Amino acid sequence: MCGIFCLLTASPTQFEWNKTVYEHLKRRGPNWSHDLSVRHSDLCCQCLFSAHVLHMRGVLTPQPIEDRAGNILLWNGEVFGGVTVTPEENDTAIISQRLMSCSSPSEILSFLSSIRGPWAFVYYQKDGDYLWFGRDFFGRRSLLWKFDVGFTTLTLSSVAAHTSGPDQFGWKEVPAVGIYRIDLKAVTEVVTFELYPWEKEGYDLTSICSDTTQVPSGCSAVLNQSGLLLPSPVSTLNTSTPDSINETEIQANLHPSIKDLEQLLASREKISEVNSLVDVLSEAVRRRVQSLPFKVEDYSLDTDQATIAILFSGGIDSMILAALADRHIPPHQPIDLLNVAFKLQEPKTEKDFVKNPKKHKNKITRPAPQTSSPFDVPDRITGKAGLEELQALNPDRRWNFVEINVTQEELQKMRRERICHLVYPLDTVLDDSIGCAVWFAARGTGVIREGDQKRPFMSTAKIILTGIGADEQLAGYSRHRVRFKMSGHEGLVQELAMELGRISSRNLGRDDRVIGDHGKEARFPYLDEDVVNYLNSLPVWVKADLSLPRGVGEKLLLRLSARQLGLGQSAVLPKRAMQFGSRIAKMEDSREKASDKCTRLLSA
Structure with a gap:
């Protein structure tokens, strides 16, 4: 790069x-x-x-x-x-x-x-x-x-x-x-x-x-006057829709379980499609973890320096990347799992409710959850659970779970000095939240646990795998479920076609600038041409079944692949956006909309 x-x-x-x-x-x-x-x-x-x-x-x-x-x-x-x-x-x-x-x-x-x-x-x-x-x-x-x-x-x-x-x-x-x-x-x-x-x-x-x-x-x-076109490296999207639409109501109150996926895997047709996706994704990851400027034997057996890192939340996208990277990275080499958390703010006190009784009228107040650390944000909790699953899959691998903790003071400082320039020319609240979260995660400066002790750690990996592209192709966002309820499979197909068409302007340029600022390279296995070709070839109802509850229906084929790879509860975790999972969104003005222009970027 x-x-x-x-x-x-x-x-x-x-x-x-x-x-x-x-x-x-x-x-x-x-x-x-x-x-x-x-x-x-x-x-x-x-x-x-x-x-x-x-x-x-x-x-x-x-x-x-x-x-x-x-x-x-x-x-x-x-x-x-x-x-x-x-x-x-x-x-x-x-x-x-x-x-x-x-x-x-x-x-x-x-x-x-x-x-x-x-x-x-x-x-x-x-x-x-x-x-x-x-x-x-x-x-x-x-x-x-x-x-x-x-x-x-x-x-x-x-x-x-x-x-x-x-x-x-x-x-x-x-x-x-x-x-x-x-x-x-x-x-x-x-x-x-x-x-x-x-x-x-x-x-x-x-x-x-x-x-x-x-x-x-x-x-x-x-x-150009010659009318020349660049041949597309990927096939067109399969736009077919089923003859009959599943009218089953979405049961959002159900708790998805691994058994739900195992029942679906019993279908021979599903097994074939799952195996094909695992194979093409595995090859995409292999290409990206083995194209390195050094020989693997240059790394001693006792080093904790990894060559590959993963933006890691413990969610399905990053868990599958970690499980597949484990297949192709020599067993003596560590893998860095970069997990970012923004410091939780102090919970509202009883005085706040007394001062603003109208604001809190009819609200049910619950005690704030007890956490052992102000950095125990949702992605930190699921990240630790995901780490345990990976350790069970390969206990001999050294998994460096890097806890990257960010205070509001450091966030404001680095946004002003560096991140505002990297996110630019994008300027929305969403660009700010994700750009800042990815920048701190990619920097890789944090702590790792060794037994009951923590020690400072800085990731030296020059290659960072990221899960961008999974949600866009497999209907992972909540807006996909909304579109499906309103317009059925036809509307969902249109939404997915739009997602992939605009991904360059919404995500990829920004994340490349942000990650590259650390002298590291972002790699996107879910956007490998062969992966996109395979997913484009499948009808939409094979990739996602949004008549099923959250945690199962969205990215269904990927969830089945996760279970096939031996992953557990992470395979049925509902989608949680990075800005909410890392809690960066809670640090700033909660009244903002994601599409609003971000004044923090404009005034930095």
Whole structure:
């Protein structure tokens, strides 16, 4: 993974680094930093390329990488399939070689669409003087852009900097709708992007280019004149619906149990589908835990330093990732389970009720639950229970359950200094809550328990697995249940199609920026192309049965897979959003809505 940056300008003014942007880029890529400028006498513009490399596989390859033909590549990605990269090779070098052999736009598009894995790139093609850039089909790597009209300057960057006050030339996320090309010979006061869209179902290609909210002010986007499309790496979603709809009322008061899953597993058809999902997910995890820049024998048997960490709540998504990682990581290596908790606030006292009797009228007051620690939030409790299940599955593995405890003072400090810049240009209450929770979790600084004792611990794992993509594909959110009640299976299919289509702009760019700030790389097994292909092939009622109660019906196929893997109570835990499970949402204004603009980010 890397921090990449490109500045295209038609102005002769001297470029000066924004200190905050440069520091964030360098933290993303602590192993190598270098700048390279390109200007030709027959061009009216110049380009500055800057790369900051996090070494992940093969021999460290310095970037920007310039080939013998004068092409320049900035690559922030990982190749997990589609293109052959041996363990000894570096994927940046392979990508550069393959791009150099492309002689036409169609060949470049064909090659890029064949890559399986997350990526964002900027590529200067000397033959013709073109600048190409874009993100993968799901947008799993961040890429931002902005255009300064006064200086006729276009900037592309993995990460930006938040500035207080209005900014008419602010940053935007490069939409993951295709690959863009700029003809450098035609750059004047206006920059035009030629778009080569991904072949996605439901795309209105005309509206993509006319949507001025996505394109930087002062720029324009047009479809490429050849009508070329990037072949989609995943199949279209199965939109079939059952002949008859299950009219059974949802019994929310039932307590789901493992026996419910075992009864469903008795079906031979279910067993086949469950085994297929386990197989494809297992392979996705294997690709992501074995593509490492070092040999496993370099780690001594008694070390507690892990190579892989998991954002871990004890819920089904992270439990399955841990169970599958256990299959593919050598048994002497630990696995870090990163569990974040925000300090619980003091419970309301009796005086509060006396002062505001109207506010609390008709409310049933219950004593606050007794906890042994102000950090015993829901995700900490389920995380510890999940740890016990994993220890039962493999008692010989060292599972580093890292308790990451965050106070309000530290949250406010780090939001102001770092996190507000990383979440930007997103700005909602939800972005703030999840961005902060993921940043502290990924940092990996906390304590681990050894018997009755605790000791300080910092995770050294450079790879962090995250469960993003499971809820979006398997109807894990409460809004899916609402849509199902209102519109049945047809409405649920439409909702799931929308979820996967917008995941790049809602989650992935933000989380890549937040996790990358620690010099670590986010990997998303549930968004592996083969996993998405398999889930897209199944009818919706196989993946989820929302006529069943919470804890069973949503993500049903995944819950059955968890039980098949030997997991216990974690397989029937209802979905709990990270902002509530970690209790960060309780630290701030409880009257806020998730979609509100977050004043804490805007004023940081």
